[in-house]
Amino acid sequence: MANQLDLDHCFDFVMKLTIESAKIIRNAIQGGKCIETKAGEWDLVTQYDKSVEEILISGLIKEFPTHKFIGEETVSKTNCLPNLTDDPTWIIDPIDGTTNFVHSFPHTCISIALAVNRQLEIGIVYNPVIEQMFTARRGCGAYLNGNPIKSSDISDLKQSLVCIEASYARIEEIRDEVMGRIEAFVSIAHGIRTLGSAALTLCYIAMGAADVYHTDNLSPWDVAAGTLIIREAGGTVIDTSGDKFNIMNPKVLAMGNKKLAPELVKLIRSADMKTQRKRINKNQSAIST
Ligand code: IPD
Ligand code: CA
Ligand code: CA
Ligand code: CA
Numbered sequence: 001m002a003n004q005l006d007l008d009h010c011f012d013f014v015m016k017l018t019i020e021s022a023k024i025i026r027n028a029i030q031g032g033k034c035i036e037t038k039a040g041e042w043d044l045v046t047q048y049d050k051s052v053e054e055i056l057i058s059g060l061i062k063e064f065p066t067h068k069f070i071g072e073e074t075v076s077k078t079n080c081l082p083n084l085t086d087d088p089t090w091i092i093d094p095i096d097g098t099t100n101f102v103h104s105f106p107h108t109c110i111s112i113a114l115a116v117n118r119q120l121e122i123g124i125v126y127n128p129v130i131e132q133m134f135t136a137r138r139g140c141g142a143y144l145n146g147n148p149i150k151s152s153d154i155s156d157l158k159q160s161l162v163c164i165e166a167s168y169a170r171i172e173e174i175r176d177e178v179m180g181r182i183e184a185f186v187s188i189a190h191g192i193r194t195l196g197s198a199a200l201t202l203c204y205i206a207m208g209a210a211d212v213y214h215t216d217n218l219s220p221w222d223v224a225a226g227t228l229i230i231r232e233a234g235g236t237v238i239d240t241s242g243d244k245f246n247i248m249n250p251k252v253l254a255m256g257n258k259k260l261a262p263e264l265v266k267l268i269r270s271a272d273m274k275t276q277r278k279r280i281n282k283n284q285s286a287i288s289t
Contacts, residue, residue: 014114015133017055017059017060021052021056021110024055026129029104030104033046033102042099044098044102046095049073049095052110053071053073056112057069057074064090066087068085068088068089070089070092071094071221072094085118088115089116093110093111093225094110096108096109096125096197096198097197100197106127106130107129107195108129109126109132109197109199109200110125111199111221111225112225115224115247119138120228120231121137122225123136123142123225123229125203125229132200132203133146134207134225135229136232136233138228141233142229142233149233151207151208151257153234153256157212157267158189158190159190159211161211162191162212163201163204163210163212163213164182164185164194165218171217176279177275180271181272188267189212198218198226199223200226202229202230203229205235206232206235208256211260213255214264216252220250223237224247226254227245227247237253237254238265239253240253
């Protein structure tokens with residue numbers, strides 16, 4: 001239980017462990033890597049994803065033997081996503097932005113969160129390449145390298161910088177929807193960015209460097225730490241449908257402040273409807289020719 005747990009100790013311990021483990025990423029980013037694929041040609045994993053997760057989990061188990069773990073590479077191995085319970089649970093992405101890491105693109109990080117009673121208590125996102133350490137404790141604010149950060153208060157989409165994950169448009173069944181949503185944002189916002197690390201992108205919203213982030217198709221380890229960091233920085237994360245955000249099935253609409261939420265949900269809905277109409281028209285004209 002949260003009140004029986006020494007969260008100060010958890011935080012200090014995991015910070016030190018993260019900094020130590022991240023040296024592997026910093027030392028390896030420029031060199032050759034053993035690259036394997038998981039779900040498809042685009043789903044990359046290296047020996048470093050596996051070794052960083054092993055080091056993190058074994059370090060945490062030694063210190064907190066009763067805690068549970070949800071780590072990307074462990075889940076990939078067993079092909080089984082555990083339920084989130086009330087037990088203290090560390091949610092771990094050993095390298096978020098593996099494709100960036102493989103290509104030596106310096107936008108990659110370790111992301112670790114601690115949930116207790118299904119509530120996020122600690123969030124850490126660390127990019128060791130450019131030494132950006134984002135941290136948050138529930139109720140205590142969010143920080144970048146120890147300095148408080150605050151999300152943007154822009155309430156007009158026309159004045160916003162929007163981050164979208166574009167890569168999942170590779171999935172043929174949803175490609176039209178993803179492209180339709182991108183088109184909708186492109187036609188309104190100041191600009192669109194697609195950065196290839198969900199955890200870091202959430203932190204960029206938290207620090208006010210971007211205003212909106214949208215992507216479906218993520219996993220708990222991509223978003224757990226960043227979600228707490230955004231909330232503690234004054235921002236908000238909701239489900240793409242406008243419903244309450246579910247960390248275990250994350251469809252992400254994150255923003256610097258709540259004011260943008262209704263407009264964003266409406267924009268995505270109407271982009272999807274437009275895509276569906278186009279699909280129906282295409283099918284109808286295929287039938288009639
Ligand atoms: C990926 C990144 C990427 C997102 C993918 C994730 P990984 O995580 O967060 O930005 O678009 O959906 O899987 O595989 O690099 O840890
Ligand atoms: Ca991965
Ligand atoms: Ca990830
Ligand atoms: Ca990963």
